[in-house]
Amino acid sequence: MKNINFLFVLILLFSLGLTSCESFLEEEVKDQISVDYIYNSPAGLEVGVNALYNQMRYYNVPSGDNSDLWANVFFMAATDLGLHRTWNTPYGTGHNPSAFTGSKWIQGYKIIDRCSAIITAARTISMDETAKKKLVAQARVIRGELYLDLKQMYGGILIDTIPTTPENINDVVEYKVATDADVYKLIDSDLDYAIANLPFKVDPGRYGQGVARHMRGKSALWQNDYAEAAAQFDAIINDGTHALVPLAEVWGQNGNNKESLFTYQKDFLLGPDDNMAGGGGSWLGSVFNQRVYELNASESIQDAAYGGQSLGWFFPNNYLKSLYDQANDLRFKTYYYSDNYLDYKITNPNNPKLGQPITNPAITAPAGNYRAWHWSLKKYHDSEKLPNTSNSYKDYMYYRLAETYLLASEAYHNLGNDTKALLYLNKVRRRGYTGNPTSTVDTYDIKVWTLNTYLDESARELAFENNRWFLLKRLGLLVERQNLYFRSSPSGTLAGEVPLKMTPAMVNMPIPQSQIDLMGKPAGFNVGY
Numbered sequence: 321m322k323n324i325n326f327l328f329v330l331i332l333l334f335s336l337g338l339t340s341c342e343s344f345l346e347e348e349v350k351d352q353i354s355v356d357y358i359y360n361s362p363a364g365l366e367v368g369v370n371a372l373y374n375q376m377r378y379y380n381v382p383s384g385d386n387s388d389l390w391a392n393v394f395f396m397a398a399t400d401l402g403l404h405r406t407w408n409t410p411y412g413t414g415h416n417p418s419a420f421t422g423s424k425w426i427q428g429y430k431i432i433d434r435c436s437a438i439i440t441a442a443r444t445i446s447m448d449e450t451a452k453k454k455l456v457a458q459a460r461v462i463r464g465e466l467y468l469d470l471k472q473m474y475g476g477i478l479i480d481t482i483p484t485t486p487e488n489i490n491d492v493v494e495y496k497v498a499t500d501a502d503v504y505k506l507i508d509s510d511l512d513y514a515i516a517n518l519p520f521k522v523d524p525g526r527y528g529q530g531v532a533r534h535m536r537g538k539s540a541l542w543q544n545d546y547a548e549a550a551a552q553f554d555a556i557i558n559d560g561t562h563a564l565v566p567l568a569e570v571w572g573q574n575g576n577n578k579e580s581l582f583t584y585q586k587d588f589l590l591g592p593d594d595n596m597a598g599g600g601g602s603w604l605g606s607v608f609n610q611r612v613y614e615l616n617a618s619e620s621i622q623d624a625a626y627g628g629q630s631l632g633w634f635f636p637n638n639y640l641k642s643l644y645d646q647a648n649d650l651r652f653k654t655y656y657y658s659d660n661y662l663d664y665k666i667t668n669p670n671n672p673k674l675g676q677p678i679t680n681p682a683i684t685a686p687a688g689n690y691r692a693w694h695w696s697l698k699k700y701h702d703s704e705k706l707p708n709t710s711n712s713y714k715d716y717m718y719y720r721l722a723e724t725y726l727l728a729s730e731a732y733h734n735l736g737n738d739t740k741a742l743l744y745l746n747k748v749r750r751r752g753y754t755g756n757p758t759s760t761v762d763t764y765d766i767k768v769w770t771l772n773t774y775l776d777e778s779a780r781e782l783a784f785e786n787n788r789w790f791l792l793k794r795l796g797l798l799v800e801r802q803n804l805y806f807r808s809s810p811s812g813t814l815a816g817e818v819p820l821k822m823t824p825a826m827v828n829m830p831i832p833q834s835q836i837d838l839m840g841k842p843a844g845f846n847v848g849y
Contacts, residue, residue, distance in 0.1 A: 359441035362451070368438045369455050372462050373525065374595070375431045377584045379424075379466075380786075381716045383593070383600020388427065390420030392786065393607055395473075397634040399788040399798075400805035401779055404820075405690045405812045406633055411802070411820040422832035424473055428466045435463035437483035457517035461532045464510030468539055471503050472790045475828035476844050479506055497844040504543055511536040520561035524576040524715070525585035530556050531719050534581050537727060542794055546734040553728035556581070557744075562721045564747070564757035567654050570722070571699045575715030579722065588713040601711020606631040608697035608784060610657065612664055615681050615692050623667040626657065627698075628705045632691035632812075639805040640783055641695060643776050648764065651752045651780055659695040690812040697784050722748050723787060726778050729769070738769045745774065748781055771795075798827050825849060 358364040358371075382388035397404070398411065438459040442452055470477045476497040482488070514532040522528035537552035556562060563578045575583040590598030609627035613620040622628050636656065644652040658664070662677045681693040702714040725744045733741040745766055750759040766773050778791065792798040802822045809817040825848025836845060 359437065360445065362445060362447035365438065365442060365445055365447070365452070365455050368434070368441075369458050372431065372434060372438070372459060374597075374599075375427075375434065376462060377586075377599055378594045379427050379431060380718060381584050381586075381599075381602050381604070383602060383711070385603060385710075387420055387423045389603060389607075391422070391424045393604075393634065394421055395789045396784050396786050397608070398802075398806065399792065400801035401636060401640040401783050401788060402806055403635040403637040403690075403694075403817075404633075404806075404808040404810075405635065406810060411806070411808075411822045411826060421473065421829045422835075424829070425470065425831055425835060428470050429478075432463055432466050432480075433484055435459045435466075436481050439463070439481075440483055453517040457514040457532075458527050460510040461514035461518070461527045461535070464507045464514070464532075464539075465535055467503060467507045467510075468535060468542075471500075471507070472542070472793065473829045474831060476847070477503065479503055481506070495839040495842040497842075504539060507539050508536065511539065520559050524583060527582060528561075530559070530562050531581040534719055534724055537724070537731070541727065541731065544734075546731045549731040550728060550735060553724050553731060556721070556724050557728065562724075564721055564725075564751055566757060567650055567751055567755040570720075571655065571701065571717070573703055573714065575717045577717075579720045580717045581719035581721060581724070582717075584716040584718055586713045586715055592711075592713070598713070601709065601713055602700075602716060603631065603710045603712070604716070605700035605702050605705065605712045605714075606710035607633045608635065608700065610635075610690075610694045610696040611692050612678075613667075614689075616679055617668075619666045619668055619671055619673075619678050620664075621667050621669075622707050624703055624705050624707070626664065626667075627696075627701060629708055629710050631710060632694070632696070635690060635694045635696050636783060637805060637807050640779060643779055645753075645764070649752055649780065650755050654755075655697070655699055655783070657696045657698045657701075661693075690809060699784060718786070720785075722751075722781050723785075726774070726781065730774060733769050733774070741769045742766060745769065745777055749777055752780065793827050798822070799824055823848070 358368040378388065380392060382392070439456055442456045442459075445452065467477070467479065478495065479498040479502060511532050514527070515529055515536060518527065518529045518532055520529045533552040533556050537549040537556075540546070540549035540552065561578075562581060565577045565579045569577055570579060585599070586602065587598040588601075590596065592598055592600060594600040605627060606629060609630040610632050611630045612626045613622050646652050661679075661681050664678045665675050666673050666678055668674065700712070700714075700716075702712040704714065705712050725748050729741045729744040731741075732738070732744065742765070746762070749764060749766060750761060751757045753759075753764045754761055766777065775791075775797075779788065782788065789798065792801055799822050803819065806820060806822070807817050808820045828847070830846045830849040836842075839845075
């Protein structure tokens with residue numbers, strides 16, 4: 321019988337289109353390799369693990385404009401550092417996050433079930449034991465990551481490690497919230513197994529020991545186990561496989577630099593679709609970027625140097641801008657497009673002033689038009705982006721060492737070791753001011769570790785990288801700081817800029833109503849909604 325915590329909607333997803341056990345067994349993956357082959361042979365096991373990476377890429381960096389993109393953008397931008405211009409409204413009276421974060425629940429449990437199927441099947445497959453453990457470790461680190469994700473997003477979640485099969489698909493299921501202790505026990509067990517069986521050095525696009533330890537350290541922080549967190553982060557830093565790179569290279573065209581703990585791979589030539597090896601085009605670079613080309617058609621055309629085709633849905637806000645020492649912190653001009661119009665050149669080849677600075681946008685654009693002109697994010701800039709499209713096939717760095725240093729700083733502060741906490745904090749800060757990851761220049765060092773100095777430095781380094789929302793929630797500051805600093809302007813103008821009220825219930829995302837209905841509306845879910 322299935323574990324009582326199994327999610328019925330997942331059974332439904334897995335069984336859609338299936339009319340019998342025979343058709344279940346005949347199900348084929350997209351490359352026409354049978355399920356029987358995947359779960360009963362060494363080569364098939366590897367195919368199954370590869371498929372997990374493909375699913376995770378869609379989960380965290382989907383192509384096009386859809387609810388999966390919205391879900392990821394929400395957690396990147398709907399924080400104290402964000403400014404919302406258009407699209408689904410985060411928070412406030414229009415708050416309906418299940419409309420654009422619900423896919424995380426559905427997709428997350430779908431992938432978890434496939435991870436469990438691989439982990440279970442591997443027990444009976446005869447093959448080299450070391451190779452088997454390495455494959456299982458990758459499935460387990462993905463499962464651990466997803467459970468940690470779901471716990472952070474939803475609060476109360478379900479856990480299950482028994483995969484759906486024709487034999488148990490119709491079993492009676494009882495739905496209940498798993499205890500925190502049970503959730504973290506499963507997460508830590510999966511990640512510890514991965515740490516024990518994965519090397520630090522792996523091929524691009526593969527999980528290695530570094531990213532497994534990074535997640536394990538995050539799990540420890542959620543449990544206030546600062547000694548465990550510090551040990552995990554130290555292991556990554558001291559190994560040497562990963563290292564901070566020069567500032568200009570962090571978000572450069574090579575997403576597989578040494579700072580990367582894990583980077584999602586994309587390649588147009590390998591198939592420009594999420595179901596293919598190359599992956600579909602990502603819109604992230606367009607989401608956070610102004611449309612300079614709308615300022616004056618006679619002067620500007622879509623130019624890759626300024627982000628090409630753009631959307632301008634979300635921008636960094638004035639609070640984030642105020643945190644930078646704009647004259648000395650090199651991150652201000654490296655991580656963001658300039659807001660000085662003199663830095664933008666006329667790109668229309670038919671304009672006689674081609675190459676000269678554009679006209680003052682305050683004159684040529686409607687006053688306060690955010691979409692056309694606003695301080696905007698450059699981290700996802702793609703210098704090879706094709707014209708007239710929001711699609712980018714640049715590799716997407718998802719976990720990086722700078723965050724490891726900053727989280728390690730927090731862990732050591734909570735252990736009472738501010739000397740080491742400041743050492744790690746200032747390691748990142750010195751790179752920000754000099755561009756050099758090995759700089760010993762201490763001119764701009766932070767001298768006293770406080771929660772505010774830590775949060776400010778984390779914001780300067782990691783803004784819009786899918787971590788701020790979760791950091792503030794873990795520290796119990798999400799509602800307070802969002803209400804202080806997050807802004808929305810549906811009209812896209814300064815005059816329309818307003819705060820949006822976040823209530824305490826909103827620190828947990830609501831499970832999609834369709835899922836609640838399928839589970840029989842069990843108690844303990846969607847509290848406050």
